[in-house]
Amino acid sequence: MSANAGHGAPQGTPRGRTANWIERRLPVFSTMEHFSQYPTPKNLNYWWNFGSIAGFVLVAMIVTGIVLAMHYTPHVDHAFNSVERIMRDVNYGWLIRYLHANGGAMFFLVVYIHLFRGLYYGSYKAPREIIWWLGIIILLLMMATAFMGYVLPWGQMSFWAAKVITNLFSAIPWVGESITTWLWGGFTVDNPTLNRFFSLHYLLPFVIVGVVVLHIAALHTVKSGNPLGVEAKTPKDTIPFHPYYTVKDLFGLGVFMLVWAFFVFYAPNFMGHPDNYIPADSLATPAHIVPEWYFLPYYAILRAFTADFFMYWPISWLITAKFAGVIAMFGSLLILFLMPWLDTSEVRSSRFRPIYKIFFWVFVIDTIILGYVGANAPDEVAHIALLGLFDFSTGLTWLTIGEITTFWYFFHFIILVPVIGRMERPRPLPHSISEPVLGGGAVGGGAAAQSRPGPMEKA
Amino acid sequence: MAADDQAAHGTEGSDEHSRRDFLYIATGAFTAFGAAAVAWPLLDTLNPAADTLAASTVDVDLAPIKPGQRITVKYRGSPVFIDRRSKVQIEEARKVPLKDLQDPETDEARVHKGKDEWLVIVGVCTHLGCIPLGQTPGSKRGEFGGWFCPCHGSHYDTSGRIRKGPAPTNLPVPDYRFTSDTRIRLGEKPKEDTKAGS
Ligand code: HEM
Ligand code: FES
Numbered sequence: 102m103s104a105n106a107g108h109g110a111p112q113g114t115p116r117g118r119t120a121n122w123i124e125r126r127l128p129v130f131s132t133m134e135h136f137s138q139y140p141t142p143k144n145l146n147y148w149w150n151f152g153s154i155a156g157f158v159l160v161a162m163i164v165t166g167i168v169l170a171m172h173y174t175p176h177v178d179h180a181f182n183s184v185e186r187i188m189r190d191v192n193y194g195w196l197i198r199y200l201h202a203n204g205g206a207m208f209f210l211v212v213y214i215h216l217f218r219g220l221y222y223g224s225y226k227a228p229r230e231i232i233w234w235l236g237i238i239i240l241l242l243m244m245a246t247a248f249m250g251y252v253l254p255w256g257q258m259s260f261w262a263a264k265v266i267t268n269l270f271s272a273i274p275w276v277g278e279s280i281t282t283w284l285w286g287g288f289t290v291d292n293p294t295l296n297r298f299f300s301l302h303y304l305l306p307f308v309i310v311g312v313v314v315l316h317i318a319a320l321h322t323v324k325s326g327n328p329l330g331v332e333a334k335t336p337k338d339t340i341p342f343h344p345y346y347t348v349k350d351l352f353g354l355g356v357f358m359l360v361w362a363f364f365v366f367y368a369p370n371f372m373g374h375p376d377n378y379i380p381a382d383s384l385a386t387p388a389h390i391v392p393e394w395y396f397l398p399y400y401a402i403l404r405a406f407t408a409d410f411f412m413y414w415p416i417s418w419l420i421t422a423k424f425a426g427v428i429a430m431f432g433s434l435l436i437l438f439l440m441p442w443l444d445t446s447e448v449r450s451s452r453f454r455p456i457y458k459i460f461f462w463v464f465v466i467d468t469i470i471l472g473y474v475g476a477n478a479p480d481e482v483a484h485i486a487l488l489g490l491f492d493f494s495t496g497l498t499w500l501t502i503g504e505i506t507t508f509w510y511f512f513h514f515i516i517l518v519p520v521i522g523r524m525e526r527p528r529p530l531p532h533s534i535s536e537p538v539l540g541g542g543a544v545g546g547g548a549a550a551q552s553r554p555g556p557m558e559k560a
Numbered sequence: 561m562a563a564d565d566q567a568a569h570g571t572e573g574s575d576e577h578s579r580r581d582f583l584y585i586a587t588g589a590f591t592a593f594g595a596a597a598v599a600w601p602l603l604d605t606l607n608p609a610a611d612t613l614a615a616s617t618v619d620v621d622l623a624p625i626k627p628g629q630r631i632t633v634k635y636r637g638s639p640v641f642i643d644r645r646s647k648v649q650i651e652e653a654r655k656v657p658l659k660d661l662q663d664p665e666t667d668e669a670r671v672h673k674g675k676d677e678w679l680v681i682v683g684v685c686t687h688l689g690c691i692p693l694g695q696t697p698g699s700k701r702g703e704f705g706g707w708f709c710p711c712h713g714s715h716y717d718t719s720g721r722i723r724k725g726p727a728p729t730n731l732p733v734p735d736y737r738f739t740s741d742t743r744i745r746l747g748e749k750p751k752e753d754t755k756a757g758s
Contacts, residue, residue, distance in 0.1 A: 261690065265711070268689040283603075287612045288636035289684070297606065384632060384639045386690040388710055404712060407726055421728045423687060480713055 135321070137343035140336070142327035144534050145346070148222070149325070150353030151215040156313065157354055158208045163306050165201040166250075173253065175299035177292045180255035181380045199369040200361075205247050206372045207361050209395035212240060216437075221461055223330055223449030225440040228323040235316040237437050239309055244396070246305040249298040251393060256377035261390045263290045263298070269403075272424040289383065329537070330449030331530055338534040389478065397475030398468050403430040404479055405500070405507040412508060429507070436514045443514055445522030453528045457521050460513065467509045474503040617747035619739070622678065630695050632683065635746045639683035639691055640734060641707070645718060650676055652705065653719035663729045667719040670733050672750060680744065681720040682734050685709040687727035692716060707731070 116130060124130045172191050174183040187194035216236065219225055225233035252263045267284050271277040286293030324333065333339045340346075364371060372394060376387045392400050406413050406426030413425050420428075436443075451458040477483065479500035486492040495502070531537045618635045620642065625631055630643045645653075653667040671679060685692050692707035692714070693699045702708030702715035704723045709716075714725030721730040737748045 265688040265690070268687075271689075283607050285608075286606055287608050289638045289689075291637045293606075293609070293612065383637055384634065384691060386711060390690070390711055404726075423726060423728050 137341065137347075139321060139342040140333065140339035141325055141342050141346050142333050142338060142534055143340045143345075144327050144329060144538070145325070145349075146328050147353060148214070148218040148328070150350060151211050151218060153350040154354055154357050155208065155211045155215055157357075158204060158211060159306065159309060159313065162201065162204050162208060163310075165197050165204065166303070166306065168197050169201055170303060173299075175253070175296050177255060177295055177381070180253060180295060184254040196365070199365045202373065203361060203364045203369060205250060206393065206395060207357075207364070208243065209247070211357070212243065213395070216240065217465065220440075220464075221451045221458075222326060222328060223444065223446075223451070224326050226444065226449050227441070229319075229326060230441040232316060232319045232323070233440065234438060235312055235319060237434070239312050239316065241434065242305055242309050242312065246302060246309070247393070247395070249302040249305075252295065252298050253302060254377060255295065255381045257379045257381055257387050258374045258377040258390065260290060260381035260383065261386055262392060263294060265390065267294075269427050269430075272421065272427045274420070274424065291383075326449065327534060328450060328452065329531060329534055330453070331532070331534060334533050335535075337539075391476055394472065394476070397473075398471035399430050399433060399475070401471040401475035401503045402433050402507045402510065403427065404475075405429070405503040407500070410504050412504075412511075429511075433510060436511070439514075440518075443518045445519050446525065446527065448527040448530065453530055454521075454525060455528065456525045457518075460517050460521060464510075464513045467506050467513070470502065471506045471510065474499050474506060479503065617745055619743060619745050621743055623742040627677070632695050633746070635682075635734065639695075640746060641679075641681050641683040641695060641720070641731075643679040643681075643718075645677050645679055649705065649718040653717055653721075656717070662722050665719075665721060665730055670719050670721075670730075672738060675738065678744075679718075679720060680733060680736055680746075681731040683707070683731065685711065685714055685727055686722065686729045686731065687712055687714055687725070692731075 114130075114134060116124065120130055169187065172183060172187050172194065174180055184198070187198050189195075191197075219233065219236070248262070248266060252259045267281055267290060270280045270284065273280060282288065284294070285291065286297065327333070374391065379387075391397070403426045406422050406429055408417070408422050410422070412429075413422050416425055446454060446457065448454055451461055477499040479498065481499055483495045483497055483499050483502055484492055485495065616636065618633060620633050622642070622644075625642065625644045627644050628646050630641060632639045632641060634640070643649075650667070658664040658666065668676075670681075683691055683695070687709065688711065690709050690711035692702075692709040694701040694707035694716075700708045700710070702724075704715050704717035706716040706718045706720060706723075708714070709725065709727065712726050714727035715723050716727075716731055717723050719730075720733075722728070734746055735749050736744045736746045737750045739745050
């Protein structure tokens with residue numbers, strides 16, 4: 102099977118006369134063939150499923166969102182009630198809303214796994230830097246979209262999330278106040294704010310679709326990476342996308358939909374906050390305001406910057422702790438853009454990087470702890486407890502833990518990643534994707550033992 | 561492009577080449593100017609509209625407020641705290657040396673001349689915009705007896721000044737004016753001589 106058949110020319114594959122007529126005017130068929138024959142490394146594991154799942158969720162969010170928008174009213178006096186009407190009176194409104202609300206969280210879950218996959222397998226390295234950068238842009242757009250969506254039901258959490266997040270911009274010296282007034286369209290979060298958030302919440306998902314198209318165009322230009330991190334060299338290393346990976350992707354999607362359905366049908370408010378079922382009150386802040394779980398690590402980084410945090414000392418003469426926290430919070434995302442330069446190792450896959458692999462997992466744990474910190478009150482002493490089985494006090498406040506883990510977050514990217522890349526001695530790489538499977542020399546024998554052949558290997 | 565250049569060189573020489581560059585730059589500059597001229601109105605629509613700006617004064621009757629009582633009124637969508645302070649509270653605020661303050665400001669500068677008991681401040685935490693506690697009897701007032709913001713733990717004193725926590729500045733004093741002995745109008749600047757600090 103020739104991997105590159107079907108590029109452009111109408112005479113590539115025999116088609117009917119009508120198909121040829123269309124093809125000469127709009128290359129629908131050759132494009133479809135491009136996708137079905139896309140030469141894909143034959144050793145992809147399940148971590149490569151999450152891109153297609155993310156694409157599916159994006160479409161599902163747009164479909165459910167458009168239906169919700171037909172019943173939703175973007176006005177401070179009616180928004181909350183219109184969402185309650187969706188829940189109680191609109192036929193299957195509860196289903197559509199729970200799909201959409203939990204779908205937002207599922208979207209982040211999937212995209213975070215997709216992103217960590219990239220960090221583990223070095224997917225940001227040449228020639229895939231642009232794919233990586235576009236991915237981060239998608240994540241930033243998703244965050245803006247989800248934040249504005251969360252404001253729409255106009256409950257207490259909606260309102261105070263909008264207030265606190267827009268107030269971040271007031272930290273910018275000189276222009277901060279004009280920027281927040283401009284974002285609000287008034288003197289505080291109010292009806293003009295809700296209106297524009299609805300408009301943008303409707304718009305941004307379609308911008309995301311556009312960036313996803315570029316993400317995939319870049320991918321299909323340089324072709325997919327794989328768990329071994331050695332590029333596909335001969336047609337023996339690849340198989341056509343269809344039917345092999347269409348089936349594998351559909352299987353993964355099925356499993357994913359079970360998880361999503363579990364939340365929608367059995368725990369629809371598990372990830373939500375009860376205060377959001379109280380209508381927004383601009384005169385009273387709820388006792389504990391916390392963001393949605395997918396924003397918690399950033400929230401922890403934001404709050405770590407107080408006047409006596411040692412990472413703040415060197416810049417304390419220049420900017421306020423509040424502004425430093427805002428910069429660190431955005432910086433924690435923007436630093437991902439630099440990965441192609443920060444990682445100095447020639448080897449892509451962590452399978453062959455014994456030291457980086459350890460610190461990768463330390464980093465994963467660090468971000469999870471940051472999430473816990475973000476969910477808890479800074480001044481309280483941190484307890485580790487499990488269902489009454491044990492309850493162990495760490496003796497440290499959540500703030501202190503947040504400071505340590507915030508430090509580690511940046512230490513990982515700025516120091517560890519470049520230094521490990523220089524010092525580490527990688528394990529021997531196989532010569533090709535096929536080699537560890539089909540044999541052919543002892544080079545990289547260790548690696549061969551590790552990469553189990555997947556179900557596709559029969560091909 | 562290459563063909564254009566060649567034509568230019570072939571027929572008219574390098575003089576024509578630089579004239580063409582000038583045209584490119586001039587066209588580009590005019591386009592950028594035009595784009596900016598269109599972008600500004602689009603962006604400016606997001607600023608507060610005329611009606612939002614117009615609904616900008618609120619009259620408050622102070623007569624029913626008893627000494628030691630605090631009330632909240634809504635002004636421009638945000639709470640304004642009005643505190644009829646006791647002698648003790650005023651003294652407490654005034655005996656603090658300025659150097660102990662994160663955002664140094666005297667208590668005198670935050671009230672109107674001869675109206676020391678009336679503290680009028682915007683009740684929005686200067687950290688990230690939560691509403692501090694302390695307005696209702698029995699609610700937390702923080703370590704300095706003023707207000708306490710539960711969101712990230714900012715403590716304000718009896719003059720509404722930041723004393724502890726992440727908030728960078730004092731709770732701001734809005735523009736207001738005494739229209740009579742027992743009435744104020746929020747949103748209007750005071751006559752010069754009644755605002756003690758300025
Ligand atoms: C990137 C894709 C999207 C994400 C991540 C997202 C996220 C969210 C979130 C987190 C909420 C709050 C759910 C709740 O607590 O009630 C929400 C609400 C809403 N979204 Fe989206 N959304 C997306 C796409 C869309 C689209 C394309 C539309 C419309 C065309 C839309 C329309 C709405 C409406 C009307 C609401 C308010 C009703 C409600 O709260 O359920 N969304 N969105
Ligand atoms: S908003 Fe008040 S302390 Fe953060």
